[in-house]
Each structure stands twice: as C-alpha cells, then as structure tokens.
Amino acid sequence: MSTIGKNNKKPDESVNQSSSSNQSSFSNYKWWLASFVLIIIISFIGQRQINNDNNNNSNIKSExxxxxxxxxxxxxxxxxxxxxxxxxxxxxxxxxxxxxxxxxxxxxxxxxxxxxxxxxxxxxxxxxxxxxxxxxxxxxxxxxxxxxxxxxxxxxxxxxxxxxxx
Structure with a gap:
C-alpha cells in the first residue's frame, strides 16, 4: 500500500497542530511588534529629554x-x-x-x-x-x-x- 497522499494522522490532530503552529507564530509576531513599539517609544522619550536638556542649557548660556x-x-x-x-x-x-x-x-x-x-x-x-x-x-x-x-x-x-x- 502506498503512503502517498495519505496522512497517518487523524483529521482533528492535523487541524490542531496547524492551529497551534499558527498561534505560536502569531504570539511571536505580537511579541516582536510590542518590543519594536516599546523601543521606538523609549527612543522618542529619550530624544525629547536630550532636546529639552540642550534647550535649557542654551538658555542658561545665552543669559x-x-x-x-x-x-x-x-x-x-x-x-x-x-x-x-x-x-x-x-x-x-x-x-x-x-x-x-x-x-x-x-x-x-x-x-x-x-x-x-x-x-x-x-x-x-x-x-x-x-x-x-x-x-x-x-x-x-x-x-x-x-x-x-x-x-x-x-x-x-x-x-x-x-x-x-x-
């Protein structure tokens, strides 16, 4: 008997495994996206603080x-x-x-x-x-x-x- 075209797994197992794999990929995607957004926010806040410090220092120096x-x-x-x-x-x-x-x-x-x-x-x-x-x-x-x-x-x-x- 040929195994070509045959799946040794039950139909429910195949769907569950595929669904589990998709959820895992989606979770990884959400984690990477959240990390990326967090890095952008931290960078933005840090840059604003540096700019504020520079503005404050320039005001002091010009007086x-x-x-x-x-x-x-x-x-x-x-x-x-x-x-x-x-x-x-x-x-x-x-x-x-x-x-x-x-x-x-x-x-x-x-x-x-x-x-x-x-x-x-x-x-x-x-x-x-x-x-x-x-x-x-x-x-x-x-x-x-x-x-x-x-x-x-x-x-x-x-x-x-x-x-x-x-």
Missing part, C-alpha cells in the same frame, strides 16, 4: 551677567532696567523709560524698592528691600512677573540677588 557699572550704561539708545536682579530690555517703550519718560529713573539700575514705594529718592532707588513686609515684597514680585510678560529678560545683575555664576 548675560551684568555688573552695576555695565547696567548703568544702558540709559540712552538701549534702555535696560533690573528688578530683583533680573535685567530687562525696555528699549521698545522709550516714552516710559527714555530720558524724557515718566519712569526714566528705573533705567540703568535695580530700583526694586521703588516698585513698592513709588519714590525716586536715593533711599527708594535701590535693590534693598530691608524693612518691607512680606506683602510689600509680594507686590514687588508682582512687578517682576509683569516685566517678564511684557519685556525680554536679557540677563541678571550681579549683586544682591545673583552672584557671578548667575
């Missing part, structure tokens, strides 16, 4: 540190002021900060105290907040928030609030 003598030179063509040690370029608002502007006394210095008192005496045109209440200081901080929204922050003033490392 200039000013001495008071340097800041005092920005009262004519370029108008800079500081509040709580943060230096802002207010050149875009000459009607307020130029030599004829209402707030000309703020340029070229950190007059943080005056943002609370409104005074223009030498006692007020200082960065020293000694003697102000917490509420008063919060008001000065409110002005800092305003300047951060309104004008470009271009650096920090070395002194009371920041050292030579920023």
């Amino acid at each position: 200039r540190l000013f001495t008071l003598d340097e800041l005092q030179t920005f009262t004519k063509d370029e108008l800079y002021l500081a509040i709580l040690g943060h230096v802002f370029n207010v050149t875009s608002a000459p009607r307020f900060y130029s030599s004829t502007g209402s707030y000309k006394f703020y340029t070229g210095r950190d007059a943080s105290r005056s943002f609370h008192t409104g005074g223009t005496s030498s006692e007020d045109l200082t960065d020293d907040l000694t003697g102000l209440t917490d509420e008063d200081i919060a008001g000065v901080y409110g002005w800092l928030t305003f300047y951060k929204k309104q004008y470009p922050q271009i650096g920090k003033l070395i002194g009371r609030y920041f050292d030579s490392n920023g």
Whole structure:
C-alpha cells in the first residue's frame, strides 16, 4: 500500500497542530511588534529629554551677567532696567523709560524698592528691600512677573540677588 497522499494522522490532530503552529507564530509576531513599539517609544522619550536638556542649557548660556557699572550704561539708545536682579530690555517703550519718560529713573539700575514705594529718592532707588513686609515684597514680585510678560529678560545683575555664576 502506498503512503502517498495519505496522512497517518487523524483529521482533528492535523487541524490542531496547524492551529497551534499558527498561534505560536502569531504570539511571536505580537511579541516582536510590542518590543519594536516599546523601543521606538523609549527612543522618542529619550530624544525629547536630550532636546529639552540642550534647550535649557542654551538658555542658561545665552543669559548675560551684568555688573552695576555695565547696567548703568544702558540709559540712552538701549534702555535696560533690573528688578530683583533680573535685567530687562525696555528699549521698545522709550516714552516710559527714555530720558524724557515718566519712569526714566528705573533705567540703568535695580530700583526694586521703588516698585513698592513709588519714590525716586536715593533711599527708594535701590535693590534693598530691608524693612518691607512680606506683602510689600509680594507686590514687588508682582512687578517682576509683569516685566517678564511684557519685556525680554536679557540677563541678571550681579549683586544682591545673583552672584557671578548667575
């Protein structure tokens, strides 16, 4: 008797074995696909973190540190002021900060105290907040928030609030 064309297995066994083989192949496929997707996700997250770190580092490096003598030179063509040690370029608002502007006394210095008192005496045109209440200081901080929204922050003033490392 010839065995050609004959299957020694029962029909049910052949179907089960074929089905089992297909399930195993499908499981392997799912495992490889899941692994591939996971690797892509991890790579994407890692790359985003590297990009964020690079952006943060570039922002830090580009920020200039000013001495008071340097800041005092920005009262004519370029108008800079500081509040709580943060230096802002207010050149875009000459009607307020130029030599004829209402707030000309703020340029070229950190007059943080005056943002609370409104005074223009030498006692007020200082960065020293000694003697102000917490509420008063919060008001000065409110002005800092305003300047951060309104004008470009271009650096920090070395002194009371920041050292030579920023």
